[in-house]
Structures are given as structure tokens and as C-alpha cells.
Amino acid sequence: MKANDLVELAGRNLRESGFRNSLTTAGVAVGVAALVAMLSLGAGLQGLVTERFARSGLFNTIGVFTARDMRGMERSERRSGVLESNTRPLDDGARKDISALPHVIEVYPEVRLLTDVSFEGRTLFTSVSGLSPSASQNEAFEKMHGRFFSGPEAEEAILHADFARDLLAPANSPGDSFPLPMGPRTGSTPDVTDAQLDSLLGREIVLHYGEREPTPPPTQAPAHPTGRGTRAQNAAASTARGDPASGDSTDDTVSFSVVRRERRLRIVGIIDTEPFAGITASAASRVFLPVGLAEKLHPAQASTLRDIMQAKPSASENYSALVVRVDDPARVQPTQDALKRMGFRTFSLLDATKSLRRVFVIVDLFLAIFGSVALVVASLGIVNTLVMSVLERRREIGVLKALGASDADVKRLFFVEAGVMGTAGGALGVLLGWLIGRVINFGTNIYLTNQDLPHETVVLLPLWLIAGGVAFAIVVSLLSGIYPAARAARLDPVQVLRYE
């Protein structure tokens, strides 16, 4: 029999015992709804957490360092000697090569400096970090006062609210203590209102920093410094006169100066929480500026001192670290592998991601098991309904066989009936599960509103769950139909037609 005829006959049979079949279908719907609601909750919670992490940039970010850094982070490679033989400087060429890697969407240097910031005659010592344009997606900027940077090199600054309060605090308040706290504040915070914080927007701070300026060999050094800074110190021309081991006798003395500079920056935003700006940079930074501007400043960072101490300092400015963002957290591992092949050290929170995913898989599994119990009960309802149907329709089955139906035709007819109940029950169940999810979301958001918290989507019904819910209901229904269908197909038409 053709499929459309089977479906038509099955539909007719189901309509004949409409009430009983509706109850069975409702049982399937309740089972699927329970399953869908449970998994929606799992998906919602997972989405909530992963979205937070994804927006923070934690899970699609890789920190890249030169192989000579990060010692001890990958012991196996150090033991194998890969590290020593395959080092490469983290310079502009490397940055260009890394940018060309597939799935890499952003590469920027990690810029962090400890410096003085002046505001209306007061000078505070703090930590300053560069922020990439993509950081605007960060959760920290959701409820910021003001706005994000107008461009990658805009002469603008965003302040952490703690630092802003310190700027506004009266003289001799705790804000004047030195050094300013770099981590979470433990002391008292000056009592500053939001309106006062907002008054800072549009005003200027002055950033004092040391610019790293390469200098020619001492005999050719310029008589006067360039720029509007003053040469504060002619720092540490590090030398390395050849490598005795290699017999290199070239005089590769290089030197650079650290020149004191100033830069006026307009305050455009104030944030309450720290954004993620890289692998190490964001921690405890209190002033943020566009990473493009930060690069242009060529500030002397902590790594500058380390460069001085290196046996072979580079004449050109190397990056202490690059932050690489990929388009998908799943691309972190292959990109890390590619970076390692290029001779760099990498660091990411991939392992943390894996652990988190593992936890969610287990949570989903348990939710699915609890949800499936209702569907298993519903499947017993299908078996019961179809067995009853076989008993009631013995004569019909006998007639069908006498008219030329094969055992397979009879089996298929009952499978289709089971499948129709499963499909209808699955679709209704997904709808019911969605409604349950909406109610949970609604209730949760009422509670969150009362707690003065932003609305969240706690229960999420992804497309795969809609399709999966219906498909699972169909599969369970078909499995439930196996026994009744086999029983119907086994009926002996001679016996049935003789005695029915």
C-alpha cells in the first residue's frame, strides 16, 4: 500500500476511536512537554552562563607569548626541548602572520602600564590597560555611565567607578593613599553619587607615562629629545656582544630610552565592573584607553625591564603578549595548535571551557532522564491503545488480508498509527513545553525585577530541541508500535474471518 493511503487509513482509524487516541496522544504530549521543559531549562542555564563567558571574551581568546616566556606552563614541551629550539619574537611580523590564521578575528597587543594619572591638580598612581574595540560587547559596558570609545585610537579614557570615586574624593580621603589599591577595594569607598560620577564625563585626565624610544648607538645619540616629554632617564642600554657559543663577533649593542610623556584623555565612560581585556591585563586596571592609542604611545611596560635583562634584546619593540580572538570557541584549540607550530607559547581557558561543558552535559543528561520518564509512561499508553485496537479490529485486519494486504502492510498500518500519535503528541508536547518555559521565564523575571536585577532568559527552547522533541516522540511511538503491529500482522485471516 502506498504511503499516502496508509496515512489516510491510519488517520481514519485514529478518528474512529477519537477520545481514546486523544488521551493517548495527550499522554505523549505531557511526556514530551516534561522532557522539553527540562532540557529547555538546561539549555537556558547553559546559554546564560556561556553567553556571559562568551561576552567576556574568556572562551574565544588566546594569549600569545614568546616561547621564552611562560616557562613552566607547558612542562612536557620544555622537557622535550621543543621550547628552546623553536622560539620566535613576538613582533609586527608575527602579529601579521597570526592575523592571517583562519578564524582569527582580532589580534591586539596586551598593553598594561603602572603610571600616574592627574586630574585637576591631583595625581594618582594606578594601572592602565588598552581595550580592543570588541570589548564594547563586554558585559561590563552594559550599564556604563557614558559611552564606549568613539574609535580605536580616540584620545579617550574609561574609568573604573572606584577610580572615579577616588578622583572625586576630597583631599586626604582614603583615595589619596599610596599606592592605590590594585585589586578589589577593601577600604572605605568615598560616598559619591551617580550624578557626581556623571559629572566626570567629558572632562580630561592627564596620563603620565614613559615612552620607550629606540636610540642609536651612544656616539650618534641626538642632543635633544623628541616630543614634548623630557628625557627622564637614559635607561639601561642593554648589551650583548656576540654569542661566544656561535662565534658571532658582531657588535649588536642596542639601546633605548624611556622618555617621560603626557597625554590628555577625555573621560567618556565610567564602569562598575572590570572588563576582560586579555589574559592578564584586565586584572585590577582602573583606567582604560583604546588599544590603538595605547599602542601609539609606545609605553614602557613591565616587559620593557625584562627586555633589558634579556641576553639578546631586540632593537625593535616586541610585544610582551598578543591577545588573539577567534570567531568560535571551538576554534581555540586548532588555533592554539597553529600558534604553537609558529613557535609561540599560548594560553587559553579551553580547559575551563571543557570542564564547564562536561558539567552541562551531565546536567542535561540528568534532566533528560527525568524528562524521559514521563515519555516512557506515555509510550506504555501507546502500546496499550494499539493492543486494544488490534483486539477490536481483528475482523478488519482479517478482511484486509483477504483483500490482499500483506503482513508488512498490516504492520505498516499500525506503525503509521503509532507514528501519527507520536508526531501529534510530540508537536503538542513541544508547544506545551514552550509554554511551560514561558511561564517559568515570566515568573523568574518578575522575581528578578523585584530584586532589581536585569531580566534573564532562564528557559531557552533551541531549534534542535524542537526538532529533537518531536523526533524523539516519533521514535518512542514507533518503538511502542512494534509489539502491537507484530501481533496484528500475525493474525490468521482464516481464523478471524471464520469466528469474528
Add this chain to the structure above:
Amino acid sequence: MPDRNGTPNAIRAENVCRYYTMGDSEVRALDGVSLEVRESERVALVGASGSGKSTLLHLMAGLDRPTSGTLETQGRNLATMSPEELAAHRRGTVGMIFQAFHLLPRMTLEENVELPLRLAEVPREERAARVREALEHVGLAGRAAHRPGELSGGEQQRAAIARALVNRPSILLADEPTGNLDSRNGEEIMRLIHTLNESLHMTVVLVTHERRLAASFAERILVLSDGRLAAQGPPGDPTIEALQ
């Protein structure tokens, strides 16, 4: 295979046995039956209850399989056919009518008659004409939309005949077709089957225990007794008369 008169056989049985096991005992429903039925012939299978006539009819229909022996329709041995082939035989070669009509009560006459066409996977656009033609043959074209419960017994049996005819089988197997009808309706049904036999040249095998009905309808009567073919001959044959 043609018979001695040169007319091809519609059915040929050779030493057909059908045994059933009931507990520890064996019931010989058919025990070495051999017979031939020519194409377009009207044959009546008669005998007492339990003589094996319905069993033989079910074997001819492909609803059951002989325990041993050969049972051929149109040269193909039903005993060796697969279940699928037997289903195809029921769909295409034979049409069956029953004493209890066995129409499906929730379907209209039209839908009941269409059922064999669905099973035979006849294209949908062809079905309506075939159903109408079959219902016209039995004089029920005007009752197509009625359900069996809305018809008299005679009309229901006519509808069952239309359902048996719709796939244009070459053999019509009728199992006590007048058993549930009054004499007037019974005669009407037998006249209809007779007409169909003559107009459509269908072979008809009628199972009945009514001597008068068999004599008035059949060209040849086969008498079964205790699972064996006891006699065969034209109506009025003294041997047949003696056995009935």
C-alpha cells in the same frame, strides 16, 4: 494446463492435503484432494459441515497453504509461494465474498470497494472510475455514499461482490454467499453472480451446503466428504444426488 477438452484450467489441485494439529491429535481437513476447474466455469463445492469445503476455498484464495500437494491457479503453485506472493495473488487473481459480507462498517460503500484498489496501489485518479463501474455492475451506484449499516443484507452482499470484482480478478470465490440472506435476496445474489460469470467470463467457485442452490447455479458440483473429493459431476447426476 488445459484439461481434456482443451479449455485451460483456472484451478488445478493434485493430492492436496491440509492437516491441523489440535492438542495431541491431527485433524485432516483435506486429505488428498485432486480436481480441476476450467476457466469461466461455475463450480459448486458441497458437503456437510466439516467436510473441508471452506478449507479448500481458503487454500484457493491463498489465505492458507496446503500441508502437501499442488494447488495451481493460472499455472502457479500456491503451495510454494511466499507470503508476499500469496498477498499479490489475493489482490490480483481472486476475489472473495463471504457469508457475513465483511464490509468495514465505518467506511462508505465507495470506500469499501476502493480498499482492494488501495492495496493493489492502483493510481488514485483511476480508482473512482473503477469503483463506479463495480458498483454499477451490482446495481448500487446510487448508494455509493452509504455505510453498510444503512443497507439491507442483500445490498451489503452486492456491495461485497462489487469489492471482490473491482480488481478484475479471474476467479471469484464465494463462501456461502446467501447464508445470511432470505431466499428472495439469496436468489437475487446468485443471479447476479451468474450474470457476472457470463459477462466477465470469471471462474466462480461457490461453497454452499444448499443442494438446490448448487444445482441451479453450478455447471459442475464437487462433493466433499471428510476431507476427500467424494464425487463430481453435473447437477442431476445420480451419483451426486445420491451423496447429497
